[in-house]
Amino acid sequence: MKRMSAILALALASAVPLIAQAQLLQPMQPLDRIAAVVNDGVVLQSDLDSALAQVRQQFAQNPSALPPTPVLERQVLERLILMKLQIQRAEDNGIRASDQEIDAAINTIAQNNHMDAAQLRAALAQQGIDYAAFRKQIADQIMVQKLRQNVIQGDVHVTDAEVNNLLQSPLFKAGEVNLGQILISVPEAASPEQVAAAKEKAEQVEKDITSGMAFKAAAIRFSQAPNALEGGMVGWRRVDELPPALADLAVKMQPGQITPPLRAPEGFYILKLEGRRAAPRVIVTEYHARDLLIRTSPTQNSSQAEARIDALRSEIIAGKVRFADAARKHSQDESTANDGGDMGWFPPQKWGAVVAQTLPTLKDNEISAPLKVPEGWLVIQRLGERKVDRTAEAQRDQARMAIGNRKAEEAYNNFLRDLRSSAYVRILLPGAASDAHKAG
Secondary structure, three states: HHHHHHHHHHHHHHHHHHHHOOOOOOOOOOOOOOEEEEEEEEEEEHHHHHHHHHHHHHHHOOOHHHHOOOHHHHHHHHHHHHHHHHHHHHHOOOOOHHHHHHHHHHHHHHHHHOHHHHHHHHHHOOOOOHHHHHHHHHHHHHHHHHHHHHHHHHHOOOOOOHHHHHHHOHHOOOOOOEEEEEEEEEOOOOOOOHHHHHHHHHHHHHHHHHHOOOHHHHHHHHHOOOHHHOOEEEEEEHHHHOOHHHHHHHHOOOOOOEEOEEEEEEEEEEEEEEEEEOOOEEEEEEEEEEEEEEEOOOOOHHHHHHHHHHHHHHHHHOOOHHHHHHHHHHHHOOOHHOOEEEEEEEEEHHHHHHHHHHHHHHHOEEOOOOOOOOOEEEEEEEEEEEEEEEEEHHHHHHHHHHHHHHHHHHHHHHHHHHHHHOOOOOOOOOOOOOOOOOOO
């Protein structure tokens, strides 16, 4: 069915000139070409033009880093094809992005840019960006995130034995590295000739770099990895998150060093070590405090609970009763009341957002104003603050996360390779040789 749909899409593409001829006597209307057929969908030339404009805007300060237009078009088109394939698979799996999820994502983007949603919409309009298209782009990204989560949930499992082994490995203490990568890919079940051709191309890319071409420019021009348009930058990663072969290599490399082509299942990699740093220590702020809670209930509404907590606070402030005694007698926080409201030492997030936001504003022994919390009304007394090194305690969680991140990346990259190789894709870029691929 997908093959038939693709053929129909191609038939429509080839029919466009005939339709245009039939309308010669009518007012001319702009026609959107098809840049690529992707299974039963298409990537339009307008989509490609928009994506190209975004990339050129990103490199506005350094346009010479971009490859010639035909090469850049192919790189950007490949990214759009991969996005289209992911959206198709997400839709096939019943994955959707709700209006609420899209609105929440847009609000987050606005907040990160110190705007509200209305201001963001106005800013997009000033840049000539269609708001409906922007929402569609956000929806697509949400769907891809959900698809990725579905893929790695089924494929990524971390055992205690793996965590123990990593904790004992020198790689665990090797810190973090900032890597760049260039991938010259090899098709699945590649012939010896195809492997040899990919190796020869990778070796030529290495020569270009050693002859003076910037690594990022080479990545944009030649790499077939998903991050090619970011100059191949992987970014800062813990060494123990990298595949074992790359981790061993990264430990031995010096900043600025570039590797010869390295064979991997997906092709040949050229790596550059941009930098190295020690893994940061985990220093957390902890507070010591007391609390006194009056809950709302069917027999005590919010106003009544607030009035009661306010009266108790006034008695404590006036010195009529000690905070600890009032908590033992009146607090409805079962976890602290018997200890005079003592909450012990804790990271602020442990007791919710309201407490976390209030504690830094108090001085030691100061009592807060009544605070509205989901359970009712609360007052807290800050008793102390300290900085604690939790590096050793956090190492096990870090090890588990590092293994999980590595496996998740490997699993999703394999998924993307299978998705791309099994798809029907035909490139229809003007001036480029048409090519089609259909696995099986």
